[in-house]
Amino acid sequence: MKIIVDMMGGDNAPLAVLEGAAQAVKEYGVQLIGVGNEALVRKTAAEHNIPLDGIELVNCTETIEMCDEPARAIRQKKDSSIVVGLNMLKEGKGDAFVSAGSTGALHVGASLIVRTLRGVKRPALATMVPAKQQAYLLLDCGANVECRPEMLAAFAVMGSCYVNKVEGRKNPSVALTNNGAEESKGTPVLRDAHQLLKTTPGIRFVGNIEPRDVPNGEVDVVVCDGFTGNVILKLTEGVAKMLLGMLKQMFLANLGGKLAYLLLKGGVTDLKHQMDSEEYGGAPFLGAKQPVIKAHGSSKAKGIKNAIRQAKICVENDLCGTMQSALDELAAAQKTEE
Amino acid sequence: MKIIVDMMGGDNAPLAVLEGAAQAVKEYGVQLIGVGNEALVRKTAAEHNIPLDGIELVNCTETIEMCDEPARAIRQKKDSSIVVGLNMLKEGKGDAFVSAGSTGALHVGASLIVRTLRGVKRPALATMVPAKQQAYLLLDCGANVECRPEMLAAFAVMGSCYVNKVEGRKNPSVALTNNGAEESKGTPVLRDAHQLLKTTPGIRFVGNIEPRDVPNGEVDVVVCDGFTGNVILKLTEGVAKMLLGMLKQMFLANLGGKLAYLLLKGGVTDLKHQMDSEEYGGAPFLGAKQPVIKAHGSSKAKGIKNAIRQAKICVENDLCGTMQSALDELAAAQKTEE
Structure with missing residues (x-):
């Protein structure tokens, strides 16, 4: 090789x-x-x-x-x-x-x-995104700004293969990003995609996922168009950076903060490690x-x-x-x- | 009244x-x-x-x-x-x-x-979203899933009035959520909206804003369609909840964590306060x-x-x-x- x-x-x-x-x-x-x-x-x-x-x-x-x-x-x-x-x-x-x-x-x-x-x-550009339970595969995260339902179904199939073969997860779950759990939610494209995903062979479709639940990391593959995926990927990074920056300010604020940092050092290192996208390598073009x-x-x-x-x-x-x-x-x- | x-x-x-x-x-x-x-x-x-x-x-x-x-x-x-x-x-x-x-x-x-x-x-449904520098007004955050360029221009105008009259900010800045800073980025609707916003009277349009920069809170009004706004609002909440939850785990993990919490208590309270959407009241239908x-x-x-x-x-x-x-x-x- x-x-x-x-x-x-x-x-x-x-x-x-x-x-x-x-x-x-x-x-x-x-x-x-x-x-x-x-x-x-x-x-x-x-x-x-x-x-x-x-x-x-x-x-x-x-x-x-x-x-x-x-x-x-x-x-x-x-x-x-x-x-x-x-x-x-x-x-x-x-x-x-x-x-x-x-x-x-x-x-x-x-x-x-x-x-x-x-x-x-x-x-599609796919990325493992750090999350609470475990990292999830997000695709498309920026390559195709607009996507037809058939494209989203292909993303679901390819994403499932990826997390199975590369991340070693058996029978991975797939969810469609939408602004509500109900099938009737979202744009016409998303409603059609939902119906298509229900009958797509070889994947385990678990329905819509709402943005608030995405960071829980409870599904293996999160499918969306490249515009939405870009928002999810970059906003997750942005909010994490903001909060970790605020935490750092607290540690640097005074002597008590510095002492607290020493006490929490192991945990903070683990947290940074968990949120570090470099740990997951790069983004494959699936x-x-x-x-x-x-x-x-x-x-x-x-x-x-x-x-x-x-x-x-x-x-x-x-x-x-x-x-x-x-x-x-x-x-x-x-x-x-x- | x-x-x-x-x-x-x-x-x-x-x-x-x-x-x-x-x-x-x-x-x-x-x-x-x-x-x-x-x-x-x-x-x-x-x-x-x-x-x-x-x-x-x-x-x-x-x-x-x-x-x-x-x-x-x-x-x-x-x-x-x-x-x-x-x-x-x-x-x-x-x-x-x-x-x-x-x-x-x-x-x-x-x-x-x-x-x-x-x-x-x-x-449009508008919400003040907590951010690093200061909270920003996000609209539409869920009422109108798909929006034409003229609707986005009206959101920019109404949002500027709101942060001026209700939040007391003079000459507020307005940005359009997009997957890149360049005018040529995004969907056809967003490209048209960008051109329209450049010539919209009475607002201070500062161009596109990328999702990673949204949590910095450096603009006053962030304009987008209701689908994207729902993702931004709910994902910001979700990521913040995930990270604050991890921080709490650290504090509860052992005696050192508990001591660290006591040392940081003021800062943590300020942080929670800053991230607490209830502080900003509700979401007006502009x-x-x-x-x-x-x-x-x-x-x-x-x-x-x-x-x-x-x-x-x-x-x-x-x-x-x-x-x-x-x-x-x-x-x-x-x-x-x-």
Whole structure:
């Protein structure tokens, strides 16, 4: 197995990517292909004493920036790390692609270069989101702003495969984000999606989930359109950041606060750990023909390492093959119904 | 001034409503009309030694339940506290209506009985949401699941009037919830709304706001459709509840935690206070011809009292008249443009 890594993606590239890649080689024994500005990567590795064992470097001359328009960047920057890496994935030179670069460019590239599974028009971006009981898989969390009911059903099927194969959860539950528990709630799209999900084969649909219950982490897969998913993902991060910031202020306020911090240190560390999205690796584009994983743009070494581990699990468990079988079953069921 | 109060609305009616009403009479010197089952209200007041001074009671025989279909309930339950109260408001027997009852029924009732301001088809539900810097007004937070750009512009105008007149903020800022700062982001409706808001008179539009920045509380009015607003409101509550619950677990875990709690007690109380939605009273239906305020269904006395205070401020500052003038200005500007 070889995992292709975008050395130029993210706020802390190439240093954080190199560190994470080197750690992944050491801990998981994976073989990596690092795509990027080879001279810069070698210089950075030498400066920071990062071993390049197990990392084959492929040089490219361009980088897709966050400000580039995604579709144009994929078409025009042919020698960028994202385009070169995705082409290598498509050509079978590697088994998965990991990047902390532009989400939009990765989405377009996954669709146009790697192509999608039968029954999927555009891949969905999925993320494990920290929650009370346990983290849940949220999809789509930003790639497809508007979604038809059939897309939401495909998300449910692919999300179930993912948490089963990658997170090891048996018979995962799936819920549809809506502004009420009743079937009659929400927009016409959501009402239709609810009916479709009730008869979707191979998933355990538990009905609508209200936003207030999402952070309880009592379902495994939370399905929604990419606009709503973006709100859920980013607002969860924002509210957690606000409250943890307020807590920190309390600890710093006076001597009593500092003493309290020492007394609670273990618990606070656990809490931060539980709320740390880097623990869960990156966000897979579900529906691409091969695993494409988007690591957080601000990933440090740990985030990159965990995204590589996640890519390895996807490959080992043939996630894409499993999803294709499940999607074919869905298509067959829909055909029978017509 | 007389404020009409629904004695039968909410999980803790009529006791909590009575307590809140009595406190409001005492603290703010308002005159109240309490609509509900008079015998039950008098019995509850006697049992708990709650004075009925300043509260005129109007008997009615029906109650709209949370499970009732809103439009049908408003049409059929003519002698319910909501229908009787809203009719009294319309007939000028009172100046504002406060209820902790069914949001859906209040929305339908505000539209059909009280009627809407010129330029408003259906009122929006607005709520002050606790945030880091200061609470912000979120609208629509659930009444209108889908919204056209013109509706979002009207929300921006009405929301600005509200935070100015009721919260006393000068020259309030307004932002549009979107999945990116750029004008080109979001659904077609949001892109059109962005352009419309740029030229809307009488508001200070500061552009799109991303969900992650919403909890910072740096803008005064956050505009969105009712589906998105419901997600923002309820998810903010859900995440805060989850984290405060985890914090509590830490305090209860062992002796060190208990000691830490004693050291932090003041700060924790401040934090809970800041995150407590009951402090901000209820959610006004902006766009109704007269003030209709929805108190939280789980309101205790404090929530009811604050909702009555809020109704009083709306009346004192002629909020509805101010909003009508601003909406007329918006309509004139749109006409000129055509």
